Amino acid sequence: xxxxxxxxxxxxxIAIIITIMVLELKVPHGNDLAALRPLIPxxxxxxxxxxxxxxxxxxxxxxxxxxxxxxxxILWANLHLLFWLSLVPFVTGWMGENNFAALPVAxxxxxxxxxxxxxxxxxxxxxxxxxxxxxVYAIAILLAFVNSWLACVLYILVAIMWLIPDRRIERILxx
Amino acid sequence: xxxxxxxxxxxxxIAIIITIMVLELKVPHGNDLAALRPLIPxxxxxxxxxxxxxxxxxxxxxxxxxxxxxxxxILWANLHLLFWLSLVPFVTGWMGENNFAALPVAxxxxxxxxxxxxxxxxxxxxxxxxxxxxxVYAIAILLAFVNSWLACVLYILVAIMWLIPDRRIERILxx
Amino acid sequence: xxxxxxxxxxxxxIAIIITIMVLELKVPHGNDLAALRPLIPxxxxxxxxxxxxxxxxxxxxxxxxxxxxxxxxILWANLHLLFWLSLVPFVTGWMGENNFAALPVAxxxxxxxxxxxxxxxxxxxxxxxxxxxxxVYAIAILLAFVNSWLACVLYILVAIMWLIPDRRIERILxx
Amino acid sequence: xxxxxxxxxxxxxIAIIITIMVLELKVPHGNDLAALRPLIPxxxxxxxxxxxxxxxxxxxxxxxxxxxxxxxxILWANLHLLFWLSLVPFVTGWMGENNFAALPVAxxxxxxxxxxxxxxxxxxxxxxxxxxxxxVYAIAILLAFVNSWLACVLYILVAIMWLIPDRRIERILxx
Numbered sequence: 287x288x289x290x291x292x293x294x295x296x297x298x299x300i301a302i303i304i305t306i307m308v309l310e311l312k313v314p315h316g317n318d319l320a321a322l323r324p325l326i327p328x329x330x331x332x333x334x335x336x337x338x339x340x341x342x343x344x345x346x347x348x349x350x351x352x353x354x355x356x357x358x359x360i361l362w363a364n365l366h367l368l369f370w371l372s373l374v375p376f377v378t379g380w381m382g383e384n385n386f387a388a389l390p391v392a393x394x395x396x397x398x399x400x401x402x403x404x405x406x407x408x409x410x411x412x413x414x415x416x417x418x419x420x421x422v423y424a425i426a427i428l429l430a431f432v433n434s435w436l437a438c439v440l441y442i443l444v445a446i447m448w449l450i451p452d453r454r455i456e457r458i459l460x461x
Numbered sequence: 462x463x464x465x466x467x468x469x470x471x472x473x474x475i476a477i478i479i480t481i482m483v484l485e486l487k488v489p490h491g492n493d494l495a496a497l498r499p500l501i502p503x504x505x506x507x508x509x510x511x512x513x514x515x516x517x518x519x520x521x522x523x524x525x526x527x528x529x530x531x532x533x534x535i536l537w538a539n540l541h542l543l544f545w546l547s548l549v550p551f552v553t554g555w556m557g558e559n560n561f562a563a564l565p566v567a568x569x570x571x572x573x574x575x576x577x578x579x580x581x582x583x584x585x586x587x588x589x590x591x592x593x594x595x596x597v598y599a600i601a602i603l604l605a606f607v608n609s610w611l612a613c614v615l616y617i618l619v620a621i622m623w624l625i626p627d628r629r630i631e632r633i634l635x636x
Numbered sequence: 637x638x639x640x641x642x643x644x645x646x647x648x649x650i651a652i653i654i655t656i657m658v659l660e661l662k663v664p665h666g667n668d669l670a671a672l673r674p675l676i677p678x679x680x681x682x683x684x685x686x687x688x689x690x691x692x693x694x695x696x697x698x699x700x701x702x703x704x705x706x707x708x709x710i711l712w713a714n715l716h717l718l719f720w721l722s723l724v725p726f727v728t729g730w731m732g733e734n735n736f737a738a739l740p741v742a743x744x745x746x747x748x749x750x751x752x753x754x755x756x757x758x759x760x761x762x763x764x765x766x767x768x769x770x771x772v773y774a775i776a777i778l779l780a781f782v783n784s785w786l787a788c789v790l791y792i793l794v795a796i797m798w799l800i801p802d803r804r805i806e807r808i809l810x811x
Numbered sequence: 812x813x814x815x816x817x818x819x820x821x822x823x824x825i826a827i828i829i830t831i832m833v834l835e836l837k838v839p840h841g842n843d844l845a846a847l848r849p850l851i852p853x854x855x856x857x858x859x860x861x862x863x864x865x866x867x868x869x870x871x872x873x874x875x876x877x878x879x880x881x882x883x884x885i886l887w888a889n890l891h892l893l894f895w896l897s898l899v900p901f902v903t904g905w906m907g908e909n910n911f912a913a914l915p916v917a918x919x920x921x922x923x924x925x926x927x928x929x930x931x932x933x934x935x936x937x938x939x940x941x942x943x944x945x946x947v948y949a950i951a952i953l954l955a956f957v958n959s960w961l962a963c964v965l966y967i968l969v970a971i972m973w974l975i976p977d978r979r980i981e982r983i984l985x986x
Contacts, residue, residue: 291818291872293466298648298826301473305481306830308547310838313485313554317562336547340540344533347466358869362974365865372833372861379838387842449537468641473823476648480656483722488660488729492737511722515715519708522641624712643816651823655831658897663835663904667912686897690890694883697816799887 292356292364296346299368303375304339307332310379328382334441335378338398341448342371370401391437392430398441399423419444467531467539471521474543478550479514482507485554503557509616510553513573516623517546545576566612567605573616574598594619642706642714646696649718653725654689657682660729678732684791685728688748691798692721720751741787742780748791749773769794817881817889821871824893828900829864832857835904853907859966860903866973867896867926895926916962917955923966924948944969 311328314321346367353360377397381390399420422444430437486503489496521542528535552572556565574595597619605612661678664671696717703710727747731740749770776790836853839846871892878885902922906915924945951965 291822294469294819295822295826295868297466297470298473298823299830301470302477302827302830304543305474305477305547306834308551309481309484309834311548311551313551313558315558317555317559317564319564322564333544336540336544340537343470344536361869362865365861368829369858369861372830373836376833376836376838380842383838383840384842389842389844389847469644472641472645473648476645477652479718480649480652480722483726484656484659486723486726488726488733490733492730492734492739494739497739508719511715511719515712518645519711644819647816647820648823651820652827654893655824655827655897658901659831659834661898661901663901663908665908667905667909667914669914672914683894686890686894690887693820694886 289350289353289356292361293347293350296350296364296368297343300339300343300346300371303371304336304343307335307339307375307378310375310382327385328379331378331382331386334438334445335374337445337449338441339371339374341445342367342401345448367401370397373397386434386438388431388434391434392427395423395427395430395437395441399427415447418447464525464528464531467536468522468525471525471539471543472518475514475518475521475546478546479511479518482510482514482550482553485550485557502560503554506553506557506561509613509620510549512620512624513616514546514549516620517542517576520623542576545572548572561609561613563606563609566609567602570598570602570605570612570616574602590622593622639700639703639706642711643697643700646700646714646718647693650689650693650696650721653721654686654693657685657689657725657728660725660732677735678729681728681732681736684788684795685724687795687799688791689721689724691795692717692751695798717751720747723747736784736788738781738784741784742777745773745777745780745787745791749777765797768797814875814878814881817886818872818875821875821889821893822868825864825868825871825896828896829861829868832860832864832900832903835900835907852910853904856903856907856911859963859970860899862970862974863923863966864896864899866970867892870973892926895922898922911959911963913956913959916959917952920948920952920955920962920966924952940972943972 311325311332314325374397377390377394381387381394384390422440426437426440429440486500486507489500549572552565552569556562556569559565597615601612601615604615661675661682664675724747727740727744731737731744734740772790772794776787779790780787836850836857839850899922902915902919906912906919909915947965947969951962954965955962
């Protein structure tokens, strides 16, 4: 199989995931600010997931760049990653509609932890940021049952870490 | 990253946005014209947004044409633009279901204003039409609280301005 | 603009239209044949629209094959066609849920009539099958108010005409 | 028609099918484990269908690899296959929401049996695994009315057979 078709299929799936998440933002019946207020947590969880899916899409490209031959193993490793990502709209909606309660926030971390832990990432070799993310996700999942907002702060920190260009963060951590 | 994959991903997201908007046109229970009547504002807001997304898709191509190297900055500037566009189905549905009330109409302008104001557009350099659009959006957002229909007229004027081929409009404004 | 990107975007939109139509097949609560029975008209209208969208996708390719330069006019003619197609999931659901009542069946013909009548088709030059389709759609739209099932038979005949390879049908009509 | 566009369109449709299935996982109102419990059968049927669609996507590539010229026949054979796949989200949701009752489980087998039996597969020549799958599906459809869980076990066995690389399974069956 040509890598191009694997990329195109994955791009399609990721494009759909990032877009159907917005369907959880149900159109409210009222037309004033009060009608929008209950949507705030749903919107915030949408923003977080949009950034996360963006990061995964960006990383997906890097993972595939290393791949030369697309065999059955790579194909299923890729589908394994897409499977975890496909659950993101569900957990994003659940987290948002329950105002960032403990269990949804923990499940949020579990899904991204599995995505990061996918055979595709392992096959290519885990990078520094990937290892840090795994540890922070694990802490956040446990922390969610103590204070779910602190877990969310950790998720945001992981996102920020991926948004900062690589060299800068390495210079901060290893000066 | 190759520009082709960025284009393909953006095309996918924009194609989904323009298509899932129609899901707000909920199938009515009756089968006569009276059953269709409450759908008229939803349909009109759908038509307006379909044209707008079409304009943004067309402009997106022009923005990327100037881009040579796809680095992290371009990638996130692109996702920033797609984020605002992804909110269009929500605000289109909200505006339609509330019969073009003040707040939804204002939010409609805010979302497209942000889309136009996205780092991708700024990185490439704002064109004449882009500047005019920004000013008209800003007027329309305020006007929405006075008379939301007048704001809609402004949105339609912006759309018409983009639909007219470039040379003709410049000849009208600078004879 | 390269024709490739126009094709890819159109393919994306048509792929989404043909797939989201199935969302109108709402999962029933019961688990016996009786639970499936009310879905039969919805399923039949889905099958008809699936074939129609398949025909339009096939024709779309032929239309674009003639196009050399993608200018603003072609782009908007293409979006005009996609707009009418984007309404197909709505009218398919409406027709199915109202058991092929007069008005939904007429609207079904109106939407495909407009799709066929789109500037893209006109720009390329109407073919023989296209002209026949237009006439049959017009008859079916009026016939729907007399007997909506007869109108459906006409829609099926149009679909069959497009499914038969070209030479064979011309040999039948002009022996 | 170029094979590339047929592939791109099919990839788009399959990417949408595999992703919109997750919309059947409706966000629950509660935020504890009890709220997730009723989703377990829906989730399990989602996992099974995700793997199946992955297998079909992989096979689709092999089918098209043999195709040289894309004529009307190949095009419609391909749409015939996509039609059956497009029904997968519906039957997956139905099977999950009815806790793997007899009729939904039988319909599940019928849909995949038809997909496997599609003219595209026949045109290319049925492989060994394809023949086995057809027989197992037929047994599972009948078995569903005796014990629907046993039918599900057969579906899982078919999936496992396709996931194992080809040589290994042939070595087991013909030592």
